[in-house]
Amino acid sequence: MTFEIIMIISICLLIMSILANIYRVVKGPTSPDRVQALDSIGINLIASIAVFSVLLHTHAFFDLILLIGILSFVGTVAFARFLESGVVIVRKR
């Protein structure tokens, strides 16, 4: 029982941190601020899904964790490239 309470508390903390990150996404004066906040939201999501899986006693969502990790990485890299050079995919001619 105490274990579940701990898990719920941690989920609440994670959600609060997501909300804080969302605030940064909305407010963030520059684009890098927003990109970083989105990246951090992704990591928080990974954590909350993991906690959630423990709560639901299932390992069906572990794929999701991996996927969010990859997506968040690819997305951040793509954004970084975009901010750096203006295009995401450079054409080779």
Place this chain on the structure above:
Amino acid sequence: MSLLHLAILAPFIFAIIVPTLYKYIRKIHTGWFVFIVPVILFGYFSRFLPDIITGKTVLKTFAWIPTLHINFTAKIDGLGLLFALLITGIGALVVLYSIYYLSKEKEQLNTFYVYLLLFMGAMLGVVLSDNLIVLYMFWEFTSFSSFFLIGYWFDRERSRYGAQKSMLITVLGGLCLLGGIILLYIMSGTFSIGEMITNVDVIVNHDLFLFSMILFLLGAFTKSAQFPFYIWLPDAMEAPTPVSAYLHSATMVKAGIYLVARMTPIFAFDPTGTWVWLVGGIGIFTLFWGSFNAVKQTDLKAILAFSTVSQLGLIMSLLGVGAAAVHFELDENIYTVAIIAAVFHLINHATFKGSLFMVAGIVDHETGTRDIRKLGGLMSMMPVTFTIAFIGAFSMAGIPPFNGFLSKEMFFTGMVHVLQLDIFNMETFGVIFPVFAWIASVFTFVYSMILVWKTFGGKIQLEKLEKKPHEAPIGMLISPVILASLVVIIGLFPNGLLGRFIESIAHAILPTYEFEVHISHWHGWFTPELYMTIGVIGIGLLLYFTLSKWTKVYDLFPKKLTLNQMYDAFIPTLESGSSFFIKSHMTGFIRSYLAYIFVFFIGALSFTIWSTGAFRVETTNLAEIGVYEVILALLIIIGCVTIIFAKSRLTSIIALGSVGYTVSLFFVLFRAPDLALTQLVIETISVALFLLAFYHLPKNFRHKESRRFKLNNALISVGVGVVVTIIAIASYSTKLFDSISEYYVKHTYDPAGGENMVNVILVDFRGFDTLFEISVLAIAGIGIYGLIKLRLARRSEK
């Protein structure tokens, strides 16, 4: 298929080979080949005459669509045979006339004779069909071929106008006729006229009887140029004169008469008297109106056109009055005389009007004009033509010893007898019949005199004529001479064979009576008809000689109120009205069309919910609401509100992405890992695509201000949301059956061999959907590739 069917279809068959004859045998006028067809058919139909006179009828059936009761049933009785003889007989004369009228070098003879043969076959089909659907088919064929023939000189604007007008009006009537036929079929269960007559009691007492009658009359009145539908006939005079002589005097315009006569055994039993009043009343008014208007015309063919209108009205009124006979039981039924008069005048009119049209054509051909103000004094130059015109016009005016006199006397007899009817208010209002009949006869006399004396009498005005007039070639005169001699022969010998033929025709119109025809020139001193005729001639002569003094009467009638003006105003109004209607709602903006779609969506669905009382709320099968769902729902709401109210597009795109990710979290929460996986990936890709689209926006649009608020948009969106929510609640509350998912749960592993139920459903239980979703993706991919790579517009610029 019997010989009779072949006879009806023979003109159609021959029409197929006419173009070949025209193309390969140029030396001989194509008309000579065509001439054979009506002559043979006339001979063929004449053979039925002895049988018909003795009261027999011929019935031949050819099964066409038996499952729908549509059979090509050819029936020859007196009425049908009369029309068949008129069509083929006058058809032969008209073809002969046209051979000399139409030049071999200048005219497109192949099209002319193809149309003419089509018309001839169609007309034969109309009068010899016992099945109403087949009759309707031929009826429309006459409309079409008449349209082609009126527009024969299609490079003239007036021809096209006349053709279009006649097409619109007669097809309007044709469609009404079809409606009437279908109603009759509903009432009687058969398309056969003969079978309808046998169970006329059922039809007469049916609720649809009156509708059917009115629709039939609309069909007949438009075809036979009755008031107010006569307006197409004067404009149809743009056709070549043989066409006018054939279609617009002898045959097609009598199709409506035929229809009325044919349906009399059914509709005359109408207990309210509507049939008698409508047919008789409209006929008598058309008679008056046509003769009144014919006097002011200056064109020979226009006079003849109005005269045709008026004479058709005469026949129609006789048929109407004659129909009253079935309500009247007397030993000596005096009303049947009207039917005999109608039949007799039908024959007479075909003879004298055909010859008069041909005369008009000859005058036009030999002088270059048809305007009576330019004509005059042709008597000595064209003696034969003058004689024919004299006979025809005096017959039309009703002067002895020609046949028109006889039928006019009988017409007066019929009209005077109306006063003795004591049904349908005839004894009071019926007085209009003899009065109108008499006035109209006076005008008929006047325009007949104008026709003859303004053209052939007086002084010749050579300076106004284009050619030096001379007598027409002999070939052109043969047909009118034959018709004129028929006028005289019928006038002198109306009884005998013709009388017995008329008896059989009248018997076909009113099968419950036996007729005896005694037509004579002299009725004795003490009959009203005699004094009516004397009055007609006296007053007519007076009016003719004072013509210039009273023609101002016609200017009194306001120009704007004429039916032609109304028609001409109606067509553009219809066009501008419909184009205004289209423009008013077809704005070209997707926004408007979406608004229509959504408003209809809201209206239709909310009306359905309201009218069926489908809305109800059931709380028993609801699950408990957890805290995570509340939080996620709040997140989605925040996301949606941000999408709508965001100032920049970029914010909207990101908010949309956040909504998508939250949805995938919902999938996690509701235990759908596969969906969550897919949703995440797809959402990422689509957000990336949105960003791509945003990045390529023109600079000016990239940071446009937030969208403007529009009240109706807001109302529509709220309405759609509310309706969908209500439907979702209502449908969740009325769950009638258990889900079939139990089956999948049990059988995922055993027959299908998988543990992931979603995937097993996707590729095993219901793999077909997956297959076609794969093809959708393939199409989308190919489409995108094609859109990007294939730039035909830009390539053509280079």
